[in-house]
Structure formats: structure tokens, C-alpha cells
Amino acid sequence: MRNLYLLFLIIPLQLTAQNTGKSLPTALPESRGYAAGFLKTIAVEASKQVPNLDAFLIWQKDALIYEKYFHNFNRDSTFNIKSASKSVLSAIAGVAMAQGYLKTLDTKVLDALPNYNLNRHTPGTWFAEDMKRDDSILQTLTLRNLITMQTGLEWNDFGPICQAFVNSSDPVRFTLDLPFSEEYAPGKKFNYCSGGAHTFGVALARHIPFDLWKFADSFLFAPAGMKLQRWNTDAMGRYIGGCDMYFTAHDMMRFGILYLKKGKINGLQIISENWVKESTAKQAQLNYWDVLPGANGYGYFWWRRQSNKHQVYVASGVCGQLICIVPDLELVIVTACSCGEENGRAEIRKLHLLMDKIIAATKK
DSSP states (O other), rough: OHHHHHHHHHHHHHHHHHTTTTTTBBGGGGTTTTTHHHHHHHHHHHHHHTOOOOOOOOEEEEEEEEEEEEETTTTTOOOOOOOHHHHHHHHHHHHHHHHHSSOOOSBBBHHHGGGGGGOOTTTTTTTTHHHHHHHHHHHHBBHHHHHOOOOOOOOOOTTTHHHHHHHHHHHHHHHHOOOOOOOOOOSSSSSOOHHHHHHHHHHHHHHHHSSSHHIIIIIIIITOOOOOOOBBOTSOBBTTTSSSSSEEHHHHHHHHHHHHHTTEETTTTTTTTHHHHHHHHHHHHSSSTTTTTTTEEEEEEEEEEEEETTTEEEEEEEEEEEEEEGGTEEEEEEEEEOOTTTTHHHHHHHHHHHHHHHHHHOOO
């Protein structure tokens, strides 16, 4: 009966999307107090420092005040936003919680994914005591530990283990079979873990009685005027939790505006204000991250940083896929970049340092 109700509910939400999906309003940078040519100068500098930069957009107060594309890209071009998808997944989780599908983040992972509940430490098994220890810890792992990057797993996202994870026939089993840190239990320390993010996404999908993409389309993307162009899957056909979503730069901006507006667009509360606040609050201690100047904590798949005494919330993907929100300045900055063999994480830091100049020049 509930599913039938949801099908009827989808219709008005999609009708609302026809209004919210219009072209973003525009204004001149000078109308917001920026010096003539200032943002253009920053964009040129960004394209020099980050040669793979393809899109550079700025929103302030109630309008798009700067939009620039490079390398023959345009507002219709689609970008793989890489791990910035994790922040989008967080939003989907918030909607699922508001709909009553996801009851609590304190759900045990093995309760959400009971088919992975293994007892491997049978008598005579090699390293049985180690397995018993890890299985015991695994029983305590929660969805909250996953979404705050505090899994306690032995994991290095920038080492060979990540490639093995990507190539595995079942990335979730690969992740949950890993040993736990001798030093930190789940919930104790931030350690960036894409395996945990994918596991969260698969667990979230298990809570929703129909296709996760269709759910997100109906209750998040369409009402916000966004369109997810593509979402890659793992070897088992499950949408990748926190990577490989494809959007236009305008839809990346719409997502940023949605969080800037505390989850509400055109009178429609798409994401609960409480979830926006909670997911961007400091949920894990993070005082340093090499490509994130001024890091000051991590939320629910959202990065946090300080810039010129302003709090910034960041959805971030490798090579320079960024959605940066500065609430007290009503500012959103979006960048999208092509990925290749010679670019990666360094671009992120360079773009943040250039954004610092824009933040410093922005008037309330």
C-alpha cells in the first residue's frame, strides 16, 4: 500500500521539477560588489594552474554571477563528479530517512546486509583467533561509522588496496573481509574509505523497496531540477556508493544551491533542514587533509574547511570535481575537470586556494 502511495506522490514532485529545472537566474559580478574583471582573472588563473579545468561556475545570493567553460565543454556537457558523488549519496540517505525507509544511522551493517554475516573462525581455520577478533568487531560496525569515514578498517584509499577493491567480483564482501585496525575501533578515527562508502550505498539500497536511482530521481533530483545522466555499477550490478555519478555543471550547482537553501527550493522541502545541518556538521575529527586547506572536520560524506574565517562545506572528487558552499556569504562555487593519467588530487588543493581569493573578496 505504501509503494502505491509513493507512486502517486512521485507525480506532483516531477511536476514541480518542471518549474525548478529552468535555467538558473544570472546577474553581473559587479552587482555583487566584485571588481570588474576580478572573477574572469581568477578563472584564467585557475585554467593555467589546473589545465584540465573544464567548468567554473559561481553563485552568489540569488543568481549565477559567473560561468566559464574550457576545452569545448559547455553547459550541456556531462561530468563524472567522482567522489563528490558521496555527498549526493548522503542527500539520498537523508531523503530515505525522511521517507521512513532508513530508520537510524546506528543500524548495524550486518543487520542491513545479513547475507554478509559470516562466522569464519571455525576450529582448525588458519589465523582463527585473528578472524574471531575481526568478526567480533564487524558485528559492531554501523552505518554511522561508514558515512563518517570512521570504519576502523585497515584501508588506504590511495594505495593498491583500492584498485583490488574496484576489480573485485563483490566489492562489499571485499571490504567487509578486511581486518580492523589494531589501534582504532569503528567510530574512533577518520580514515577515508571508498569501500565503506560503497558498502553504505548498497546497505541504503536494501532499505528502499524499489530501484535506488528511481527513488533518487523521484524524491531528490527531479524536485531539485536536476538530472542524473549516468551512474556506474559494480561487478554485481549495484550502483556505486559514492562515485561515478554524472551531472552537468549546472546540476552540480543546483545541488549546491539546495544545500545553501537548507534543503528547500521554491517552497518545497526536498531534504529536511535537520539533515542538511546534521550532515554538514562535524561528525568526525579532521584537522588536516593534504588537499583541503583549513580542514575542520568531516560530516556525513561532506568535507568541512575554514576559509578567511568562513565555514565552507565541500563535495569533493578526484581531479577537481568540487561543489563548495559558503552559507554566510550565500556563495556556491562549482568546478568540473577532466581526469587523465597526469592529474589527480593536487588539482583539488590548487582550486581551493584560488577559491580563497573569491571568498575573501565576497561581500555579505
